[in-house]
Amino acid sequence: MKSTELFDLLGEIDDKFYIEARIPDEQHGVEVVSEHRPIRGFLGIFLPIAACVAIIAAVAVGASFVKRNAGILPPNYPDSDLSSDAPFTSDMVVSSYDMSSTSSGDSSVPPVVDDKEIRLEDYPPIDLDNIPELEGGGLLTQIEHQDKKLQKATLATLKCGDYELHMLGRFIHTDKSDQDELYSSKLYSYYVTLALSKDGKVISDDSTHTRSVSMGQGGYVLDAEQLSSYLEYYELNSAPLIIYKYPSEIYPGSIGYETTFFSIVNDKLVPLMGDYSVVSEVELDMNAELTPSYKVNESENTLVDGDIAYTFACENFGKNPYDNAPHFTVRNVPRDWGDELDLSDYPPLDMSQIPEVGEDIYNLDLALPRATLAEKQVGEYTLSIIGENLRSSLMFQKDDNPQFMVENICSVISRDGKIIRTVEESGTGVRTNMLSEDEINDLFPDTYEMADGIVFGLWRKSVQPYGEPIFGMIKDDAIIEFSNDKFIAETESVEGKITVIPEENTLIFNEKLKYVFNFSDCTNICSYTDGTLLNIGDYSSFDDNLLNVNQMRVILDVKETGEYRFYLLGLGVTKMPAEEFPIVDFAQLLIAVEKSGNIVAQITPDNTSYLNGSALSEYLQPFDMNDGMGFVMYYDLDPWGGQNRYAMLYKLENDTITKLKYDMDFAPAPATGSPFYVGSDFKVVPESNTIVHDKGTLTIDFANNTFSMS
Amino acid sequence: MNNDIAFSPSGGVVTVFEDVSERSAAGLDDSEIIGMLFDRDENGLAAVKNKYGGYCSAIARNILENAQDTEECVNDTYMRVWETIPPEKPRALSAFLAKITRNIAIDRYRREHMQKRGGDETALIFEELEECVSDGSSVEASAERHEMIAAVNRFLGRLPAKSRVMFVSRYCYCESIRSIALRFGTSENSVSVCLNRTRAKLRDFMKKEGYEL
Numbered sequence: 001m002k003s004t005e006l007f008d009l010l011g012e013i014d015d016k017f018y019i020e021a022r023i024p025d026e027q028h029g030v031e032v033v034s035e036h037r038p039i040r041g042f043l044g045i046f047l048p049i050a051a052c053v054a055i056i057a058a059v060a061v062g063a064s065f066v067k068r069n070a071g072i073l074p075p076n077y078p079d080s081d082l083s084s085d086a087p088f089t090s091d092m093v094v095s096s097y098d099m100s101s102t103s104s105g106d107s108s109v110p111p112v113v114d115d116k117e118i119r120l121e122d123y124p125p126i127d128l129d130n131i132p133e134l135e136g137g138g139l140l141t142q143i144e145h146q147d148k149k150l151q152k153a154t155l156a157t158l159k160c161g162d163y164e165l166h167m168l169g170r171f172i173h174t175d176k177s178d179q180d181e182l183y184s185s186k187l188y189s190y191y192v193t194l195a196l197s198k199d200g201k202v203i204s205d206d207s208t209h210t211r212s213v214s215m216g217q218g219g220y221v222l223d224a225e226q227l228s229s230y231l232e233y234y235e236l237n238s239a240p241l242i243i244y245k246y247p248s249e250i251y252p253g254s255i256g257y258e259t260t261f262f263s264i265v266n267d268k269l270v271p272l273m274g275d276y277s278v279v280s281e282v283e284l285d286m287n288a289e290l291t292p293s294y295k296v297n298e299s300e301n302t303l304v305d306g307d308i309a310y311t312f313a314c315e316n317f318g319k320n321p322y323d324n325a326p327h328f329t330v331r332n333v334p335r336d337w338g339d340e341l342d343l344s345d346y347p348p349l350d351m352s353q354i355p356e357v358g359e360d361i362y363n364l365d366l367a368l369p370r371a372t373l374a375e376k377q378v379g380e381y382t383l384s385i386i387g388e389n390l391r392s393s394l395m396f397q398k399d400d401n402p403q404f405m406v407e408n409i410c411s412v413i414s415r416d417g418k419i420i421r422t423v424e425e426s427g428t429g430v431r432t433n434m435l436s437e438d439e440i441n442d443l444f445p446d447t448y449e450m451a452d453g454i455v456f457g458l459w460r461k462s463v464q465p466y467g468e469p470i471f472g473m474i475k476d477d478a479i480i481e482f483s484n485d486k487f488i489a490e491t492e493s494v495e496g497k498i499t500v501i502p503e504e505n506t507l508i509f510n511e512k513l514k515y516v517f518n519f520s521d522c523t524n525i526c527s528y529t530d531g532t533l534l535n536i537g538d539y540s541s542f543d544d545n546l547l548n549v550n551q552m553r554v555i556l557d558v559k560e561t562g563e564y565r566f567y568l569l570g571l572g573v574t575k576m577p578a579e580e581f582p583i584v585d586f587a588q589l590l591i592a593v594e595k596s597g598n599i600v601a602q603i604t605p606d607n608t609s610y611l612n613g614s615a616l617s618e619y620l621q622p623f624d625m626n627d628g629m630g631f632v633m634y635y636d637l638d639p640w641g642g643q644n645r646y647a648m649l650y651k652l653e654n655d656t657i658t659k660l661k662y663d664m665d666f667a668p669a670p671a672t673g674s675p676f677y678v679g680s681d682f683k684v685v686p687e688s689n690t691i692v693h694d695k696g697t698l699t700i701d702f703a704n705n706t707f708s709m710s
Numbered sequence: 711m712n713n714d715i716a717f718s719p720s721g722g723v724v725t726v727f728e729d730v731s732e733r734s735a736a737g738l739d740d741s742e743i744i745g746m747l748f749d750r751d752e753n754g755l756a757a758v759k760n761k762y763g764g765y766c767s768a769i770a771r772n773i774l775e776n777a778q779d780t781e782e783c784v785n786d787t788y789m790r791v792w793e794t795i796p797p798e799k800p801r802a803l804s805a806f807l808a809k810i811t812r813n814i815a816i817d818r819y820r821r822e823h824m825q826k827r828g829g830d831e832t833a834l835i836f837e838e839l840e841e842c843v844s845d846g847s848s849v850e851a852s853a854e855r856h857e858m859i860a861a862v863n864r865f866l867g868r869l870p871a872k873s874r875v876m877f878v879s880r881y882c883y884c885e886s887i888r889s890i891a892l893r894f895g896t897s898e899n900s901v902s903v904c905l906n907r908t909r910a911k912l913r914d915f916m917k918k919e920g921y922e923l
Contacts, residue, residue, distance in 0.1 A: 003839035004820075009855070010881045011812050014863045015805035020871070021878035258870070 118195050118202045123168045126153035128224050131187065134173045149173045155189065155222065158231040160196075161240055163264060165231055168193045174224070187224040194231075194244060194262070196269040204269040206262070220246070236301045239314035240264050245290060259288040261328065265318035272317065274310065275326035284321055288330075309333045332424075341419050343412065346372040346386040351437060354404050357391045367391040373406070374440045378447045379454050381420070381474065384412040385443045387435075403434045411443055411461065413479070421479045425462040433462075448498075450505040452519035457498075469498075471507065471515060475522040482515070534592055536599055539569055544613075550574050556584070556611070559631075561622040564652065565594040566631055568620040575613055582613030591620060591633065593652055600655040605633045605648060612637045618680075625686040628653055628702035630660070632678055632691070647678040649700065649707055660700065660707050676709075740803040747795040755788050762804060766811045772884040773815040773832050783818055787811045812882065831886050838905065839881065842913045858921055865915045869908065876901060877908045
């Protein structure tokens with residue numbers, strides 16, 4: 001089959017999937033936010049082999065999951081009534097999806113539930129022997145025929161101290177024609193709500209049942225015989241913990257749980273958000289993916305699932321997690337290699353020794369127990385990549401890139417057999433990895449040979465961490481790591497450009513940070529390479545008539561507001577003709593602010609990788625308001641993206657430029673720092689500190705570096 | 711009041727939409743719109759345009775990346791709707807329109823890109839799907855094709871909702887990764903990783919189902 005044939009095939013998938021994923025409508029202005037939480041981006045696996053790893057992991061540790069067909073936490077659209085000072089409750093997870101262009105008669109639109117108050121008496125315990133049977137179509141059936149379904153029922157109830165937690169369903173049916181081996185008995189419920197009651201009266205709920213409509217996600221598929229297992233209650237040291245887990249699977253045998261944690265604070269059911277920054281590029285997330293083997297330790301406030309540990313900060317429950325108050329933190333529980341590691345137990349790998357295990361991929365008795373996958377000498381130090389339980393399977397082979405399975409990969413630095421440093425490189429949450437021979441070498445730590453010694457790049461190679469790279473040196477067979485947190489001014493990939501000046505024992509990272517290493521006392525000095533602001537005299541006017549010619553330093557646009565002059569500058573700028581519009585390519589963009597002839601501030605704005613040459617004067621738009629000044633910097637002005645005019649907003653105060661954040665950024669979406677819609681021909685209203693555009697009004701709060709939308 | 715041009719069944723050009731304001735057309739139920747089309751009422755097309763014009767344009771633009779082609783493609787969609795309803799009576803008009811628009815747009819894309827590859831979003835999508843296929847024999851038998859589509863539906867049905875929406879947005883709506891990332895409030899890298907995994911899962915799933923893509 002050709003890719004184009006597969007493409008055609010995908011064009012004929014079931015209507016319900018088109019409906020579910022319906023893209024924003026240019027005409028009716030459906031808002032852009034449609035996801036309810038940052039994606040749990042477990043990049044703690046080898047990205048080049050991520051797909052295979054995911055498959056393996058799914059079978060091996062049950063770490064793949066089918067999420068519920070409708071999330072317990074719905075697509076999110078921030079509620080403009082909320083302030084950032086408000087306590088974080090489930091009520092904040094709300095949606096104001098515009099349903100105006102649809103109607104109840106539209107067969108493609110899920111039913112709208114408009115309950116204001118949940119009364120338990122409306123939800124009798126479910127009678128599994130009397131559920132309406134609607135044959136055919138599973139999810140699509142859920143969208144339709146709502147009147148033929150069991151309207152309301154309590155699916156499960158769990159005692160939680162003085163409270164009771166109820167799992168309430170709406171529009172419930174079964175479809176015996178759609179059973180499969182994954183469920184003992186399938187039960188469909190279009191909505192599932194968690195309601196907290198005390199003394200028989202509902203006092204709080206997860207506030208989601210009317211909001212999942214916007215994604216048309218198609219309802220929940222539950223196991224009728226396992227309803228009581230969806231909720232768990234624990235009493236941590238100083239707070240209750242509720243686990244809502246939605247079990248499902250992609251492949252037979254790979255059962256896992258899509259999980260959301262809740263607690264009860266001041267009679268409120270509050271969702272918990274975790275700090276995943278140690279294991280993922282996503283900082284905060286409501287979602288946890290658990291395998292069946294997880295264990296909760298109530299006295300230690302932890303949940304440990306394989307090599308992932310969730311530590312709950314009970315004192316933060318109910319607080320705004322984006323205000324340095326994450327409700328739990330997630331970290332690896334790396335294997336303790338300790339002093340027991342003996343490299344001689346890991347003989348050099350002979351690829352021909354890796355057993356072919358066919359489909360019996362998890363029978364570790366068949367595997368090669370240990371091997372040194374690769375080894376190299378750097379000065380007096382030996383760098384080794386070791387692994388365990390090696391085996392291969394034709395199930396996962398690619399002709400041009402044969403891969404094998406390996407567990408517990410570890411990167412080791414040693415000298416004459418003495419272990420100096422070990423770093424587990426198996427990837428976060430994934431023990432079994434697919435590797436090809438070529439990929440092994442990617443796991444070696446980077447090394448930089450200087451005049452006086454060796455500097456090591458000590459970040460994990462199997463993950464994609466962000467931030468300034470960590471360098472280290474070895475003294476007396478001990479590793480000394482250098483981190484320079486105070487210099488982390490922006491998010492950078494550690495895979496940035498590193499320039500080595502051996503004779504000066506110096507590294508330069510991304511042309512910004514300069515590290516000078518002193519091998520005599522094992523210290524380093526880190527400094528910015530460009531300690532001074534740019535000189536506008538180095539920049540010439542952009543020549544619009546030059547095509548395909550690199551213009552090194554140019555002024556792309558200038559705007560004046562009050563006593564300030566705002567420059568849009570480009571480095572390495574090339575204008576290229578194109579069919580739709582002239583493309584202005586650049587190596588780097590800068591915005592500089594001049595006052596009284598001196599540059600007082602400069603930033604590198606977030607932008608697409610090129611500019612629209614016919615709209616250069618539209619990108620940078622300063623504003624001066626009653627409470628302060630700043631500028632709009634458009635992210636994208638492609639003509640075909642004209643309906644999506646996204647921009648960043650910045651404030652200029654005391655010669656400092658600050659990127660303004662959307663005041664609902666503490667909610668799960670949109671992500672902090674995302675470009676925000678600012679319609680064309682917007683109008684600045686200084687008196688109200690607002691920017692009025694065709695789809696709304698942005699009000700800037702200069703004091704708090706935020707803006708709100710109405 | 712919005713006067714516009716639409717295709718007449720006879721192939722000529724007629725001015726329609728005089729009786730249906732944008733607002734009222736947009737407010738019509740799909741069943742009413744389909745009813746108008748069954749009655750051969752050209753205002754049904756006006757209603758389609760007003761209610762779903764932007765939606766169709768977004769799909770076409772994702773594939774064609776060209777304003778003029780997009781406009782022509784969407785007009786072709788309206789024409790195809792007029793030609794196919796009746797006898798077709800779509801259960802979900804939005805999905806029906808999405809599929810028609812996608813097919814017309816991709817036909818146009820292929821005509822215009824027969825001699826060149828690469829450099830645009832649709833070419834990227836084809837390249838991504840290359841990872842799922844073996845470039846072996848074509849699926850020509852309609853019965854097998856039908857079964858494969860059913861298998862893909864089963865696969866999609868078992869995916870996590872987020873992965874499924876991303877996958878469909880990318881490979882059915884041909885939405886750019888950046889746009890998906892914006893919609894989901896996440897990074898382009900996260901979307902790419904998710905899509906990469908889902909493609910691998912699709913390949914594996916289809917293999918388990920006995921299909922060699």
